[in-house]
Amino acid sequence: MTTDSEILSTMSRTLGDLLDNDSIVLTAATRRSDVEGWDSFTYISFIASIEMEFRVKFGVADVESFEDVGAIVRRLKALRGK
Amino acid sequence: MLWLPEISGFRDKLRGALRQPPEEVFAALVGLSRHRLNALETMQLDRALQQIRIAERQSPAVRLALLGSSTVDHLIPGIRVAGLRHGLSIRSWLGSYGQYRQDLCEPSPALLEFDPEYVVLSLAAREIIAPIALGSTSEEAELALQRGVQDLQGLWSRAREAFGATVIQQTFLDTSAPLFGSFERRVPGSPARLVRRLNELVIDAAANAQVHIFDLALAAERTGLDRWFECKLWLQAKMQIAPHAVPEYGERLVRFVAAQRGLSKKCLVLDLDNTLWGGVIGDDGIQGIVLGEGTARGEAHLALQRYAKDLTERGIVLAVCSKNDPDIASRAVDEHPEMILRRKDFACFAANWQPKPENLRTIAAKLNLGIDSLVFIDDNPAERAAVREALPMIAVPELPDDVAGYVECIAQAGYFETSAFTADDRERAQRYTENMIRKADRSSSHDLDDFLAGLNMFTVYGTVQDVDIPRVAQLINKTNQFNPTTQRHSLEQVTEFCKDGANIVLQFRLIDRFGDNGLVSTMIMRPDGPQSGVLDIDTWVMSCRVFGRELEFEVMNIAVETARERGAGILRGKYIPTPKNAVVRDLYERLGFVKIDSDAGETTLWQLAVDSYRPQSTHISRTPQL
Numbered sequence: 001m002t003t004d005s006e007i008l009s010t011m012s013r014t015l016g017d018l019l020d021n022d023s024i025v026l027t028a029a030t031r032r033s034d035v036e037g038w039d040s041f042t043y044i045s046f047i048a049s050i051e052m053e054f055r056v057k058f059g060v061a062d063v064e065s066f067e068d069v070g071a072i073v074r075r076l077k078a079l080r081g082k
Numbered sequence: 083m084l085w086l087p088e089i090s091g092f093r094d095k096l097r098g099a100l101r102q103p104p105e106e107v108f109a110a111l112v113g114l115s116r117h118r119l120n121a122l123e124t125m126q127l128d129r130a131l132q133q134i135r136i137a138e139r140q141s142p143a144v145r146l147a148l149l150g151s152s153t154v155d156h157l158i159p160g161i162r163v164a165g166l167r168h169g170l171s172i173r174s175w176l177g178s179y180g181q182y183r184q185d186l187c188e189p190s191p192a193l194l195e196f197d198p199e200y201v202v203l204s205l206a207a208r209e210i211i212a213p214i215a216l217g218s219t220s221e222e223a224e225l226a227l228q229r230g231v232q233d234l235q236g237l238w239s240r241a242r243e244a245f246g247a248t249v250i251q252q253t254f255l256d257t258s259a260p261l262f263g264s265f266e267r268r269v270p271g272s273p274a275r276l277v278r279r280l281n282e283l284v285i286d287a288a289a290n291a292q293v294h295i296f297d298l299a300l301a302a303e304r305t306g307l308d309r310w311f312e313c314k315l316w317l318q319a320k321m322q323i324a325p326h327a328v329p330e331y332g333e334r335l336v337r338f339v340a341a342q343r344g345l346s347k348k349c350l351v352l353d354l355d356n357t358l359w360g361g362v363i364g365d366d367g368i369q370g371i372v373l374g375e376g377t378a379r380g381e382a383h384l385a386l387q388r389y390a391k392d393l394t395e396r397g398i399v400l401a402v403c404s405k406n407d408p409d410i411a412s413r414a415v416d417e418h419p420e421m422i423l424r425r426k427d428f429a430c431f432a433a434n435w436q437p438k439p440e441n442l443r444t445i446a447a448k449l450n451l452g453i454d455s456l457v458f459i460d461d462n463p464a465e466r467a468a469v470r471e472a473l474p475m476i477a478v479p480e481l482p483d484d485v486a487g488y489v490e491c492i493a494q495a496g497y498f499e500t501s502a503f504t505a506d507d508r509e510r511a512q513r514y515t516e517n518m519i520r521k522a523d524r525s526s527s528h529d530l531d532d533f534l535a536g537l538n539m540f541t542v543y544g545t546v547q548d549v550d551i552p553r554v555a556q557l558i559n560k561t562n563q564f565n566p567t568t569q570r571h572s573l574e575q576v577t578e579f580c581k582d583g584a585n586i587v588l589q590f591r592l593i594d595r596f597g598d599n600g601l602v603s604t605m606i607m608r609p610d611g612p613q614s615g616v617l618d619i620d621t622w623v624m625s626c627r628v629f630g631r632e633l634e635f636e637v638m639n640i641a642v643e644t645a646r647e648r649g650a651g652i653l654r655g656k657y658i659p660t661p662k663n664a665v666v667r668d669l670y671e672r673l674g675f676v677k678i679d680s681d682a683g684e685t686t687l688w689q690l691a692v693d694s695y696r697p698q699s700t701h702i703s704r705t706p707q708l
Binding site: 014017018020040041044045048049052057059060063 | 093120121122125126129155156314315317318319321324325326
């Protein structure tokens with residue numbers, strides 16, 4: 001089972017790759033507005049990349065409701081736990 | 083894209099590539115693009131590519147505008163990376179969201195300045211089919227679809243008028259949910275039926291309008307709609323093509339553009355043991371190899387042979403490259419009762435103990451083909467790796483472990499993409515075989531004059547007629563060697579040249595005692611200006627299959643006579659050197675032209691006074707085509 005910190009580190013790397021910024025470190029509390037350049041288009045690409053990486057599919061309601069990165073991690077784990 | 087080899091540690095390899103000396107970065111990026119990359123890796127590679135100026139890339143630039151009725155922004159990196167893979171530096175223009183109509187009807191100054199060579203229309207079907215009621219009669223549905231197609235035709239004309247661009251129309255994906263199940267396509271107004279009919283109408287209309295079709299719908303039928311479309315992404319971002327499909331979308335679109343620019347592969351080179359048949363002929367003997375009906379494994383190898391044979395019928399040349407005893411190998415090919423391919427189907431048969439890269443070089447040289455036009459099929463991963471390492475320009479598909487998947491793998495890789503299928507294609511493989519006989523003949527006749535005289539050659543020639551235009555355009559765009567300017571012209575441009583009576587557009591066929599070589603040379607001469615006595619040789623190409631037959635001399639004899647009849651006093655030619663056209667460096671000099679200019683890039687300009695031309699004597703007689 002993947003730990004929260006492993007998931008966060010993969011997510012940080014993925015967003016870093018998308019935004020070409022190696023210094024991005026996501027925590028459970030990070031919101032989109034905290035990261036420069038994390039616009040709605042990048043958000044869609046980010047979600048798609050995470051889905052491919054972890055072989056899960058979020059629902060449209062999930063994607064619209066994530067308040068922070070922690071919420072994404074929780075949902076991801078729930079989907080993988082199934 | 084399973085035919086591309088996997089890559090591990092992509093991020094580190096990309097960083098490594100960017101640390102290379104500047105002149106080597108581009109080649110390193112090309113190397114990365116030849117691997118199986120996901121969407122994110124594709125985007126990263128594209129970002130690195132964008133840091134290299136177009137002029138510094140070692141591949142020709144192409145300007146492509148992508149216009150969509152939905153979100154297409156995310157497709158651009160996939161297109162540019164596929165360009166990298168296929169030897170094209172793609173500069174892209176992205177239409178604003180849903181503004182394709184405005185972009186074409188009232189192009190912005192920025193788009194006009196961009197001046198696209200290709201306009202790709204990537205549209206969703208719903209705009210056309212949504213207004214058609216489910217209860218429509220056949221006639222009503224047909225009429226509504228025809229109106230939609232007429233609207234598209236108008237847009238195609240606009241793209242031509244505004245930019246002189248080649249138009250590529252993507253076929254429409256059927257993303258509808260079934261309403262009736264099996265009864266669906268019996269209902270004239272059902273979405274599934276409408277989209278299918280719409281695609282049929284668009285494909286026919288495109289053929290008449292010389293618009294190219296990018297058949298995404300056919301690809302989706304083969305590979306499954308899920309591979310392309312994800313309802314969620316449509317709802318979230320109006321993306322008709324899902325992000326995970328970005329690399330493959332780019333690949334399929336760009337391989338089609340590359341085909342139009344003569345970059346498709348031309349020759350399929352096959353290994354023998356465990357590829358054309360199961361087992362090792364040297365160990366198992368002719369009775370021991372697995373081939374033919376009766377066992378699944380034997381049928382799988384047979385299926386590969388049948389596919390290769392079918393490819394020859396559309397103009398692909400076959401060769402063998404195998405580590406084997408030459409006698410044992412060729413006896414197996416000719417004597418095994420189940421073989422579909424026989425020795426005569428292979429234009430070149432390299433079975434020996436030399437390293438494969440060496441043999442592949444020899445095959446390309448013997449067939450007079452660029453080494454980058456070969457595809458090499460081998461079941462052995464080590465041999466594949468060795469060839470990729472030594473000759474990265476050769477396409478080497480990563481075959482699946484199971485022989486049952488070989489054909490699908492080669493087919494999906496799309497190496498032999500084309501935008502035309504001409505009579506010449508149908509007869510090409512036959513001609514390569516005839517050429518091999520001619521070559522054997524030449525080595526037996528001591529004197530070249532005797533050899534040429536013995537061929538009983540004659541040329542059938544004349545001005546290009548409508549029926550010749552597809553082959554003429556194909557020849558212009560595929561010929562790299564006998565092509566002094568490497569000038570490319572689309573089908574539309576050739577049509578325009580032919581329409582303008584001031585131009586002289588000639589075609590030449592060459593026939594000899596072994597057969598008809600087909601339409602093998604074309605020349606476009608255009609006046610320097612109105613009433614000018616100067617004709618510029620805009621384009622002159624000749625197929626490599628008739629090199630060394632003196633045809634170029636007879637072509638010039640005829641060209642000069644035609645020019646004289648038109649009252650022209652001067653012919654001008656140009657030579658622009660490329661890595662592939664050294665064969666015509668001295669062409670104009672040999673024909674009696676005088677050099678009038680040259681520049682540092684080694685481009686040379688040549689001139690001939692028509693009255694001072696001394697006709698060249700050749701072994702080719704003439705039959706004008708009226």
